Amino acid sequence: MTKSALIMILASICLALGSSCSCDRDKAIKIGFIAGLTGKNSDLGVAGRDGVQLAVESINASGGIGGRMLSLVIRDDGSNPDAAALAVESLAKERVAAVVGPMGSSMAKAALPVAAKNGLVLVSPTSSSNELSGRDDNFFRVMEPNRLFAHHLAETCVKLKIMRVAAIYDLQNSTYTAEMFADFREEFLRRGGRITAEVSYDSARSPLFIPLVKKLGVDRADGVMVLANSVDAINIGQQVRKLSPRIPIISGACGIAQRDLVQQAGRSIDNIIFTLPVNGRSDKESYLLFKEKFAKRFGYEPTFASVLAYDAAQAVVAALRKNPEPSRLRETLRGIGTFPGLQGDILLDSYGDPHRKLFITRYFRGHEDVIE
Template structure:
């Protein structure tokens, strides 16, 4: 992905390793740096199998921080790469604590969030996730907030759309258990809802991604043995694209449906003609016409020379929650207490309102891929 300032990007990527003393000394050299900047951290898979989401999240946060600095806020962004590997997180948490970050945006996937939440609690790292939606995180009094709704909300709504709106009665699921804390619960909620509406749902076919073409063919053949009307893919964009390509070869009449994890442009880029007509659940309305969202699109495209995806939007929202919260934080008040006191924060498309446990709601949007674009479907 290109940016308007590659040198600055490289500096930001090294920022997590800067000694705190040298960072403060550098800040002191500037006549305009009259106060120690507030440090925000972004935590995501900046390398590894789903780096498209991690980098997209980082860019959404980076834009929010740059706009805050342009408005006179003393804010610094530090980047931490989890490489989609939970084993890296204890060391990451220690580095964040040493850097005295005020709060964290991330992670973007539920399997990383599952390992991160206890560490955030241990080190007092207030965390706002853009897209870790597993129900395992709901109703917990901890340091973890999120700006998207839970898996149960999205999966049950997806099942209702598939059965009631499209009339499908035979469904098969494929799920990626490398992110099992998300995919298993999504598949379970989807299947339960679809069956309650009279559909037949085969037992999900699991795998651990990333997929090779040979593995994908094996997984697909197992799912297609059920002769489903629709194949539901609970997978990331790259794997969903590969599965779609092979499905079009093996059984082209079968409809395709993807959970929101796959809803980045990588699905279209890698899937090509094979993903045309695929339904994709989303929690961002790409056709939204609100003033705040249109202004965000303009600013993002000017800064990064590309259009944002869902991860950039929800990450920007998460960063804005923290920036608004820090601006309203009272003396001797924790940031967590501030977020729970303020409760409602502006979002690009919808207001973000937290409950007592830092959970929130974000409407699901159903889309269909047509002519290489995600087209929002009406209610």
């Protein structure tokens, strides 16, 4: 058998096998996404997913990164920390370049060790736990830590002369809720406020809300603080309104409702106050364009989670544009400084924490107002 014959045989076999198997080598850059897409906190995750989806579609429409398209690999953590860790493990196997998410602080905390083990970078749109800030790790985010929000809320309450606050919070995702409340209480008390009641519950046990709300003693308070997932927040809001039609409801960012739930919140949503890192009334051109595209693409108005998720995806894209090597992404992100956000440039410090302005948002008589 001559050498040429061997070459011919090998070439023919390769041709035959090549034609029989699908050679769909995916040259796209994979970006992972983790959020609670199901369950009571899914509105946050879905809004975030849609924001990232739009970012990826926009990047691809403009030619991708260095000619390579982006591919979004989505995982649902069901707002469960263990599921979030498994989701990161799964994305590492998929060889994603980076992960946008998780959205919840508890999930981010659980996912971080797995990400570090696999050399993956997490860029969370909405995780705000204090614990995750100021650390030299694989975690980056585009939302500021709870402490800042809590202090901002305490300051707002004092400004609005809400000096007596009754608080209710969910023990699920306590990394966010309990921490947020503790920071709020500290600052609020420091500013002369008073906590009239503190009620906690476990959303996993499907509790009845009216007894819990009654425990708050709404009539003795100037405002009710609700730190819960959006479904529960609306439900609690409804119960609060049964007892007091006008009392202000102070919510954490996670409590904000999506359009579907806003409809079902009815008048209870009136006088709900949030502190957000996003200005819902921004007239920034890039934000307005994003709003328009988002509404056209998904059929609803983008929430703050969509904006933050879009920004988180932009941080990853900016870093990959600077250095397309995924293994160097952590260093690239640490040295990126600023990157373009929908409402202006966002500065990331060397610990991967952002510095952006906060906005007080209030729903009042069917309108969403932004109070500085």
